[in-house]
Amino acid sequence: MSDLQELFGLPVFDFPAKGRKKAKETPLPEAGTVAWRIAVDAYDSEEPWEDVFARFLTQVETTEVRAFVVGVWSEAYDTSPEPIVKALVDAAERFPALRSLFFADVSSDECEISWINQGPVTPLLEAFPLLEEFGVRGGMELELKPVRHERLRSLTVETGGLAAEVVRDIAASDFPELEILDLWLGTSEYGATAVPEDLQPFLTGARLPKLRHLALHNSEMQDAVAQALAGAPVVARLEVLDLSMGTLSDEGAQALLEGQPLTHLKKLDLGHHYLTEAMEERLRTTLGAAGVEVNLDESMFDEWEQESDWDNRYVAVGE
Structure with a gap:
């Protein structure tokens, strides 16, 4: 498996995370022109996924975001993503334009697909009633x-x-x-x-x-x-x-x-x-x-x- 390059017809852009080599050191694009991906280092990340997301909420005009990608979180093979689901659900009202969401865009280099820890993802569908596209990767503990x-x-x-x-x-x-x-x-x-x-x-x-x-x-x-x-x-x-x-x-x-x-x-x-x-x-x-x-x-x-x-x-x- 490899990283998504496009979602909802938009190119995927990695929001900068500390120590994350894939994040582009360039000015942030207009909020509605890309599919935003937040990912941290798969091992020994310098900051939790939720902390990067908190910075994202302050630096990007979230009311214009149309597509969002949850990338790898630290130790995805051993760590539940439920805090990430909660963070997204809690911030749902700040994303009125969101139409596409992909959860766990994790490459095989970061964690093999069958080792990705999952959990309940129905809250995401409930929190974003205007979604047109939803995708999730990984079946272990998926609900x-x-x-x-x-x-x-x-x-x-x-x-x-x-x-x-x-x-x-x-x-x-x-x-x-x-x-x-x-x-x-x-x-x-x-x-x-x-x-x-x-x-x-x-x-x-x-x-x-x-x-x-x-x-x-x-x-x-x-x-x-x-x-x-x-x-x-x-x-x-x-x-x-x-x-x-x-x-x-x-x-x-x-x-x-x-x-x-x-x-x-x-x-x-x-x-x-x-x-x-x-x-x-x-x-x-x-x-x-x-x-x-x-x-x-x-x-x-x-x-x-x-x-x-x-x-x-x-x-x-x-x-």
């Missing part, structure tokens, strides 16, 4: 309790292993304006416990009337997800279906081809897959010829075949 949010258009949860409880709670939430749902389901080795039945509410689409982009990916059960999607009502109104980054094989791809038509899609993303060349060609012929952009990058088939062990399939992002 996203059922919530209703009237404005959210995009929800991203990036993990190496997503707990079934979180999947169910997202499914039980009401997001009437949500257009993009992006879930990294991950692997059981790093905490993934969801089964295909947990995804059923997403597949009906009943609580997501405006969903157009569905990503259920980075999954060790990618074939089962594909099989469930083959007859899912939500697929008929999607523009983008993303099953990339996982362990998809010919079995899952066959189910997709034999299921409901997919020729209405603008894009089918299957990157990082375990498909044979014959199946790749079938997908290109059947869907590509109909105008669907089919991503088949990063074939893992040859690597698996050399191992001669189907159980060696792995997702793109685990630890």
Whole structure:
């Protein structure tokens, strides 16, 4: 994983933190022209994240801030971010223009994704009712309790292993304006416990009337997800279906081809897959010829075949 470079169509700018080499030693830009990121040194930081945020509140016109990124806090592998959540919630009234928030933009050099300590993030959605985009990285101890949010258009949860409880709670939430749902389901080795039945509410689409982009990916059960999607009502109104980054094989791809038509899609993303060349060609012929952009990058088939062990399939992002 690497640092975000852009959020809400704005370049990410690092607010200066003591000892933080990535922070630019330049004059601060106009508040509404960048996505502000606050991060401290991942190890032995010279000041706590909350102290940097307190300085930010005094030096930046927060009423104009449209996008905000919570970067790494000190010892993220061993320290809860709940004080950071509280600091943001307490300052929410000072951010009336905030429309996009990404929580825990932590690179693998700073802390591997499955070692990022998380906690309850629902208070952020409750404190910022005008958010249009929300993203969070890291699944360890992550809580996203059922919530209703009237404005959210995009929800991203990036993990190496997503707990079934979180999947169910997202499914039980009401997001009437949500257009993009992006879930990294991950692997059981790093905490993934969801089964295909947990995804059923997403597949009906009943609580997501405006969903157009569905990503259920980075999954060790990618074939089962594909099989469930083959007859899912939500697929008929999607523009983008993303099953990339996982362990998809010919079995899952066959189910997709034999299921409901997919020729209405603008894009089918299957990157990082375990498909044979014959199946790749079938997908290109059947869907590509109909105008669907089919991503088949990063074939893992040859690597698996050399191992001669189907159980060696792995997702793109685990630890």
